[in-house]
Structure formats: C-alpha cells, structure tokens
Amino acid sequence: MLDVAALRREFPTLQHGVGGRRLVYLDAAASAQTPRVVLDAMERYYGAGRSNVHRGVYPLAEAATAGYEGGRAALARFLGADPRGVVLTKNATEACNLVAYGHVRRHLRPGDAILSTVMEHHANMVPFWHAAEANGLELRHVPITEDGRLDLGAARELVADGRVRFAAVTHVSNVLGTINPVAELAALVRAARPDAVVHVDGAQAAPHIPVDLAALDVDSYAVTGHKLCGPTGIGALVARPELLEGMEPFLTGGEMIRDVTLEGATWNDVPHRFEAGTPPIAEAIGLGAAVGFLEDLGMDAVRAHEVELGAVFLSGLRDAPGIEVHGPEDMADRGAAISFTVEGVHPHDIGAVLGDRGVCVRVGHHCCKPLMRELGATATVRASLHVHNDVDDLEPLLEGIAAARAMFARPAVSA
Amino acid sequence: MLDVAALRREFPTLQHGVGGRRLVYLDAAASAQTPRVVLDAMERYYGAGRSNVHRGVYPLAEAATAGYEGGRAALARFLGADPRGVVLTKNATEACNLVAYGHVRRHLRPGDAILSTVMEHHANMVPFWHAAEANGLELRHVPITEDGRLDLGAARELVADGRVRFAAVTHVSNVLGTINPVAELAALVRAARPDAVVHVDGAQAAPHIPVDLAALDVDSYAVTGHKLCGPTGIGALVARPELLEGMEPFLTGGEMIRDVTLEGATWNDVPHRFEAGTPPIAEAIGLGAAVGFLEDLGMDAVRAHEVELGAVFLSGLRDAPGIEVHGPEDMADRGAAISFTVEGVHPHDIGAVLGDRGVCVRVGHHCCKPLMRELGATATVRASLHVHNDVDDLEPLLEGIAAARAMFARPAVSA
Amino acid sequence: MSELEQLYQELILDHYRSPRNRAPGLRGEDAHVHHSNPLCGDEMDLRVRIRDGRLDGVAFDGEGCSISQASASAMTEAVTGRPVEDVLGLVEEFRRMMHGEDPARDDDLSDALAFRGVARFPVRVKCALLGWMALRDAIETFQRGAGTHAVTHDDGGDDDDR
Amino acid sequence: MSELEQLYQELILDHYRSPRNRAPGLRGEDAHVHHSNPLCGDEMDLRVRIRDGRLDGVAFDGEGCSISQASASAMTEAVTGRPVEDVLGLVEEFRRMMHGEDPARDDDLSDALAFRGVARFPVRVKCALLGWMALRDAIETFQRGAGTHAVTHDDGGDDDDR
Ligand SMILES: Cc1ncc(COP(=O)(O)O)c(C=O)c1O
Numbered sequence A, B: 001m002l003d004v005a006a007l008r009r010e011f012p013t014l015q016h017g018v019g020g021r022r023l024v025y026l027d028a029a030a031s032a033q034t035p036r037v038v039l040d041a042m043e044r045y046y047g048a049g050r051s052n053v054h055r056g057v058y059p060l061a062e063a064a065t066a067g068y069e070g071g072r073a074a075l076a077r078f079l080g081a082d083p084r085g086v087v088l089t090k091n092a093t094e095a096c097n098l099v100a101y102g103h104v105r106r107h108l109r110p111g112d113a114i115l116s117t118v119m120e121h122h123a124n125m126v127p128f129w130h131a132a133e134a135n136g137l138e139l140r141h142v143p144i145t146e147d148g149r150l151d152l153g154a155a156r157e158l159v160a161d162g163r164v165r166f167a168a169v170t171h172v173s174n175v176l177g178t179i180n181p182v183a184e185l186a187a188l189v190r191a192a193r194p195d196a197v198v199h200v201d202g203a204q205a206a207p208h209i210p211v212d213l214a215a216l217d218v219d220s221y222a223v224t225g226h227k228l229c230g231p232t233g234i235g236a237l238v239a240r241p242e243l244l245e246g247m248e249p250f251l252t253g254g255e256m257i258r259d260v261t262l263e264g265a266t267w268n269d270v271p272h273r274f275e276a277g278t279p280p281i282a283e284a285i286g287l288g289a290a291v292g293f294l295e296d297l298g299m300d301a302v303r304a305h306e307v308e309l310g311a312v313f314l315s316g317l318r319d320a321p322g323i324e325v326h327g328p329e330d331m332a333d334r335g336a337a338i339s340f341t342v343e344g345v346h347p348h349d350i351g352a353v354l355g356d357r358g359v360c361v362r363v364g365h366h367c368c369k370p371l372m373r374e375l376g377a378t379a380t381v382r383a384s385l386h387v388h389n390d391v392d393d394l395e396p397l398l399e400g401i402a403a404a405r406a407m408f409a410r411p412a413v414s415a
Numbered sequence C, D: 001m002s003e004l005e006q007l008y009q010e011l012i013l014d015h016y017r018s019p020r021n022r023a024p025g026l027r028g029e030d031a032h033v034h035h036s037n038p039l040c041g042d043e044m045d046l047r048v049r050i051r052d053g054r055l056d057g058v059a060f061d062g063e064g065c066s067i068s069q070a071s072a073s074a075m076t077e078a079v080t081g082r083p084v085e086d087v088l089g090l091v092e093e094f095r096r097m098m099h100g101e102d103p104a105r106d107d108d109l110s111d112a113l114a115f116r117g118v119a120r121f122p123v124r125v126k127c128a129l130l131g132w133m134a135l136r137d138a139i140e141t142f143q144r145g146a147g148t149h150a151v152t153h154d155d156g157g158d159d160d161d162r
C-alpha cells in the first residue's frame, strides 16, 4: 500500500492550508498536483542547462536534446509502447486532433462511419465530428447502460455493416469513472472491419491504472501531462508507428520537415514529422520525471490504493442523505472519479460552499455535455482521488455537502 | 543603458561555467535564457496553487484562472494589443498554423495568391504552402537585395494584379538579422488589395525591439515564449479580434466550445474558441513574468544595448580573417542575430570547437533552407545577442573561430 | 462574514428561495428568448411584455445555481414598469458592476445591488449576468420586430467573461 | 585529451584533410545515389561499381562537415573489394556502433573504428552515418535493378536518430 502521509509531503501545494484547514484536493481528474521531483527536473533544465533541442552542437543543446528525448522514452516505457510512436503534443486534446486531421480526414471517405460513445469528453468527440462534417462521414454512438457502462451489445450492432473504419473511445470516463473494456471493444470493431483504426482517450486512465499498450492492442492512445502529475503544456499521442507513417502532417514548420525548397517540402521521420516548431522541452523533461514518480510508486499500488479509498468514498456518499452517485456500483469497474448530484442544490452552490472550506471539487458538465443529457442533469459535482488522498478527506466533503444542503434547501414545492 | 553585470546574475544558467570558463551564450535567437523571476512565478503556481482553469469554483482554481488570463493580458500590453485578440498557443509555429488553417484555408480560393519572402523561417512558410496546395493558391516570394533586405520594388510588382489576398512576412530575420519594414509592406499590399490580410512572424522581433501592434497596423502577429525569456511550451497569435471572429476553429475539444449536442457544436467566443483543451497554464504565468521582466528593463534600453553591442560584434567578425558576415551592413537595419561563414571550415566544425570552449552558437540552416539557397550556403554559423551579453563575449568567439580554422584548414586545392 | 457568506447574503438567498416573477409563461408576451450558460449548465427562458415603450411585464423560468436564479429574480423587480431604453441602461449598469466598476444608479438597481460582491468571483459573474443578458436580448428581439419567439443559445451576449 | 579532441583525433582529421576515393565520378558505375542531411546542410553523391557480387569500386563527393567527409573516406577503404552482402553487414555494424553498441568486427571496420566516439555526440551521428547510409542505399538500388541513377533525399535511411 502507499504511505499517503509520506507521499503528501512530496506535493508542495498540499503543504498550504486554506484558512487554517488542511487543503482537501479532490480534483486530480481536472489537474493533478505536482510532486517536488517534477519541479526539480524542470528547474534543472531552466536553471542549469537551458537551450533548444535537436540541432545544437554545443554541450547544453545536446543535454537539452537528451532530456527531451528522455521524456519521450520514459513515457513510452510507462505505457509499454515504442518511442517511435510517441508524438509529444501540448495536451490530450491536440493528440486527438492529430488523429482526426492526420488519419480520419486523410483516409475516411463518404460512406465510412465513425464509432464513438455517449460518454466521451469533448476532446475525444468534437475533433472527430468536425472531421466527419468535412469528409461526409456518419457518426454512431455506443449508448450506456443504467449503471453507466458501455452497451457492448449495441456496439456490436453498430459495427455490423462493416462501415465503421474508425473508433474513438475513452478508457476511463472522467464523469462516471467507468473503466471501459477497450480491448474487447477494439476486437469487436475489428471483427466487423479488420482494417479499422481504434483510438483511445487515455487521459483519465494512464494516471490511475496500469496501462500496457502492447497488451491493449489499440492503434493510438492520447494522454495529458497535467493529469499525470506532470506539468501543463504537454500531452502525447502514443500510436503504432505504422499508423503515424500513414498520417498526413498536420502542424507544419520547423523540425518536422526533411527538406524545403521554394517548390515544396519533404517530411521528416515519425514521430518528429508531427512535432512542428520548438517542442515543450522543459515539459517533456517534467513529464519524464512524473511518470518516473508514478513508476516508483508502482501503478499496481496506485490502483490498489484508489480501489480501497474509492470504495470508502462511494459508500460514504451513498449513505449520506440526498446524494445520488452516478456510474458503476463497484470499484472493480471504475476509476478514481466519482460524480454525484445533491437533491435540491445546484452543483455550483455545492462547489462554492466546499471551496470556501478548502475542499476542491469540480462542478459542471466536465466537458461531457452529451453525457449530461443522458444522465438528465445539467451538471454534476465530481470528487476525484489520487495518490495523495486518504480517508481523512471524506469527512470534510460530507460536512460541506451537508452545510450546502442546509443553506440552499428550498421549500419542497420548488425543489 | 543596461547594467549587464547585474543582469547576468538574474539568469541561473549563466552562473554555471563550462569546464572552468564563463559560459558564453550566443544563442538567444534559438532560445533565450530564463531569468529567476520567471522560474519563481511558475514555481508559485505549481507549488502553492496548482489547479486547472476556467471552470473551478474553488479559490485555487480561481487563482489559476486569474494567473492564466493575467499572462494573456501582460502579453497584450507588451505588444500594444487587445487581449481579446491574443490566442495562446504552444509556440510561434502553432500560431502560424492557426492563421493558415483558420483564415487562409477558410477564405482563400483558386485564383488568389499568397505573398511571402525568401527569408522566412519554415514556421512562417510551410503552413502557408501546405494551405496553398490544399486550396490551389499561387505562391509569390519577395526576393532580397545583395545586403539581405526585402526588395520592395519587386514586392510592389508582385502584388500589382490585386490577387494577393494574404501576406506572411517576418519582422526580423532569424538568419540575416534584417529588420523588415512591415508597416510599409503591409501598406503596399493593401494598396493593391484593400482587404488583404497581413500576417507577421514576430518571433525574432518581440524579444529585441519595441513592438506596438496598434502602430504597425498588421492583422496578426506570431510570437514564441521561449525566445522572450519565458518558458517553453507557449506562444501566441496576436490578432485583430475581427480577424479571429472570421476564422474557422482549428483545434477542437474542451474549452473552445459553447455547447455540444450529439448533433453538433457551437463555438465559444474569441480568443477562447482557438484554445482547445487544458491550456499551458504555468507557461502563460511564466510568459507574463517574462514580458514583465523585459518591460522593467525597457524595450528601448534593450534595443539600444543590442545596437551598441551588435556593432562591436559586427566589426569584430568582419575584421577577423576568413569570415564572411551576411545581412545588412548597419545595426540600424538589423536585430541581434549575426550569421556568418568561415572560409574552408564547415559550420558544424566551428560549432563543435566553440561549444567545447563554452561558446554556444547555432549552426545549420536555421530552418531557412530557401534562404540558404539564396545565400549559396548549405549552412551558416549564427551568433545572437540578448540582454545578458556584453563585449567580453566577443573575444572567446573570435578565439574559437581562429582555433577551428587552424584545426580544419585544408590544403588550398580542396578548400 | 467570510467572502462566501457575503456572496450568499440573506437578500440573495431570499430571492433564491422565493423567486419573484418566476413563471413558465407570461400573458400577452411580446418576445421570448432562451439563454443558456453551457459552461455551468444553466438554462433560462425569459419573456417580456412591452406596452407603450415600457417594460410592462417580465417572467423567467429555468434551472440554475442560486446566483443565476436570485439575480434574475432581483432583476425582474428592478426593471418592471420602466421605459425600455431606461431598462437597457440599467442592464449596462449591472454589467459594468459585474466588471468591478462602481454603479451610479444604486437606487434603481435596488436588490440587484446586492450582487456587487459577485464581481470578485469571476466564474460566477456569468451566472449573475444570465438573466440580464437574456433581458437585453429579449428587448432587442422585440425592437427588431423579429417575431415573438426568438430562441438563442448564448452565454452572456457581448460579455467577454467566461 | 578532451572529449572534443577525441572526436577529432588525428586519424579522423587525416581522412578529412586527405579524403580517399573522393571524386565526382566513377568509371563503370552501376548505381549512383544522392543523399543529403538537410538538418546540417550536408550533401553527398555516392557511386558504386559492382562486379561478380563484390563491391569493386566506390566514390563519394559532396559537401559536409569534417565528420561526414572523413567518415565517408574511411568507409570507402573499409568496404572496397568485399562481397556486397558482407558490405551490408559492415554497414549494420557501423550503424550499431553509432548507437553506442560495441562493434564485433573491429578489424574489418579498420579506420572507421575511430568514429566510435561520435556516438557520444548525438547530433553528429547523422554526419558520420551519411556515407554509410548512402552506400547501403546504392547497393540496394543496384540489387533492385532500379536503374543506375536513383536519386533520393534522405538523411539516414531507417535510422531513427536526428
Ligand atoms: C523567425 C522565426 N519564426 C518562427 C520561429 C518558430 O518558433 P517556435 O519554434 O517557437 O515555434 C522561429 C524560431 O525558431 C524563428 O526564428
């Protein structure tokens, strides 16, 4: 098990209380806190060896290049992938757009269909819709069951005609917490259409559960640094190198070209072909340190901690009056994000009262408007856990919710 | 004048020698060094108030939002622009791509032409070529004169038929150092075609010369954080808000949409419409601190320092044997980057010998292959100056060049 | 009082708990707009009746947080019966107050003045503005003669906050 | 010796100053390729003559830094006269050495062994590989029977460094 008390000391932000209370950070699903070791790695780059990458012949530039490529290699190792398939982007959103522009727009044609789900984050949805509109593609959405899982039976029907050539699905839902059976879904898609490409949004999975891309057997996987205990300004598309080979460059400029004449340009090798301009150097170094930090804890231990703690939170919330928890019943099928609504109180008001008490939760639609419509809610409250949370964080959450209920309960008629 | 000795102490990297020698950093044009105040600003965000932006209702999230938007406001102020026109990107390259995808691909049609110059960086060239290819547009390039200036007479002829609807030109050349008369060029383009859009690559200008976009009267302007003494992972497109209003969203996902149903999405207001996903938060905060640092020095003082120091470097290099300096004669027309070639010695070898002596210069084509062909060189050596350089940096440069010549001089026949 | 308590002072909570002019319809309505603040999931229907250049009646309905609901309620009291041009001026007054400026027409804003503290909570400004921006839109819809049922999706008109 | 001095040791400088088999043409050539390393601006023309399955002659020409020129020169000496399959094996040997692996065929690499230290300078690896990758390409061009004048723009074949 994780030694959470010791771990908390690694996170500078958690050392600051809010108005005399311990900071209860329950928003790692929006952005994780950053451990000291990540800040130190970036500080070393900026403070002792700052330079640009890939072309300098002086020692600082060589060190910067080694650091940047080291971040790429660390992420590849963390996810069980080939470094040649790791394109470093600014966030997961850019990674999804890269697939949408580079693959979907390039290779899909009218008559082809895209499979998605109703629980996608806008990042793994809008780029493909935009591509579908541009190329005249059909969109199909896998519905969810009552308890917030993908309806695989429905999925099988949706792909049956063999026209689904691309699927975009999230590994872990940022609202429901559901862990989706992506390997099974990929197999099902490919059974109907062997050359279909399966893209997975791993933004909420990689920080929380062990991910081995070799075993998952999907074509591409998007992650984002700031949820992986890393810095802002970095993410990645982790793909089979052969997928990248067939993709159209998307952002163009320096670094990504091999040769340029006034008549045209030839592209560089993958993954560099997709990294135009000066890359996020400090950020790659920080991300490398961040995944190293998680590896040192052990992703199995991280998952075990979250399963145990998640069960405590789930039952604590379910037992409290007036709270409805969304998503799967059991931690076996869910990650570390727990969404709920409170009878008669708008999520905004819950969030504000909690925030005033040093309890940080996210409220709103969590960039999942279509899912909100499925749930019949305009917004939810989401508490999400990470390695630095423990059972002591539950009580302040429940107390704050009770206080908000007392404050905002309306006469029954209008509730 | 700047107090360079005091200033040098603000830059942690410069405190480290290389093998007992003072570090002579002559590569700010590739990536500037980072002053302490920038690192501190980012450390404060990560270490005391880390959170995501724009939707949290708890105090940390509000502080993060204020910090991020504060970075935008600081950059707007620094460049004399409207914050509503400032789109924060990952680098200048993305900023140029944003214009290429959002404006050029959306609005230009076969029969229309794009004006560019032969001295553009690939970042301000390839995205527009790629767009030209996609939309069937004609490309026209303004040639340069013997001393490396834009040939405005030729430019006037190139636009005479009124078909140039878009122009992309660099404010300061990263190779020749030339400061281009962008206001004049913009006027000339608009005289032939009043609705033409003029896009300027300010990556090498903003860090070195006072820029007032209101006075320059161009439509959009790209800058990059890591050359502005800021962090990696951030840049900006600074545009007239009306230009942005007419642009097609490019990266899509969270943050940039207003509403999403399974039938489609409506876009958010500018500039947020162009900032999909979690933005570079720490980086925006760092960039705000960086432009604050430059403002405190005063951009007039920065420019005066570089003019004085540049003149010393120019004559030092011109007087040394076997060195040919490219670009305008006089500092009045040039910025802080000085490119040269050394007779009989390949730039790579110069760079390696200098690097070994703690002198950091850039060698290669500097992402300007077409310009290299104009100059009849495959590569050049570039020494570039910034606020932390002084005359003491010249001697080690000249000594290193002399050492490289001694080492690599080949028998005259093969030279 | 903590900052939060100031935000949720009694007057505001009272408008939230007992909203004025909250109704799913308005007799003789001249314009009806639907506004939403998708970032928060707030939705609002707003109806106006205009007689002889005056705002004769206004009703709102919808879902939202306490701030958006209470603000709309306080607004209806402040604006009913005023000449429409005057109402538009008051909308502007409120909008500026949300941007941290001092309001000049304290008396006219009436209970809406209590929302002044919202300016310190940037993400909540949109909530407080929702009803006001819908009102402006409804009046302008009427003035354009653009039929009685314009429906827009918008989260604050020309307001540049988020 | 400093790291840099090791990089530029006498043997390398000698190949640079007096390149072997550097010529703008090759009598009886069977394949000719043009390779460039656009990141550095290096350009190389490489020609091979193949007789009875052996590399009978090789000539290079072009522009580049001392490392790329010297490496090509040392290469020509190491490979001339060998069976082409053996040459391809030696190319692979050199490529692996550039990735920091210990070479097994020290003697066969001959002067090319002196480039071992380049592995520590990642940006220079491409330079040292330029001639070797052009050679491999020229042989493969010949084997494909793809005519005698293939021209490619490439900076190191399947090599994944930059
Ligand atoms: C003139 C010019 N434009 C654009 C760029 C691209 O900047 P970035 O690599 O940060 O996108 C550079 C920097 O290399 C440059 O010198």
Ligand SMILES: Cc1ncc(COP(=O)(O)O)c(C=O)c1O
Binding pocket: A029, A030, A091, A092, A093, A094, A121, A123, A124, A170, A172, A173, A174, A201, A203, A204, A224, A225, A226, A235, A367, B254, B276, B277, B278, B279
């Ligand atoms: C499931 C999921 N996908 C994608 C994203 C987008 O990540 P980013 O905003 O870093 O691009 C997020 C984070 O908000 C997410 O939760």
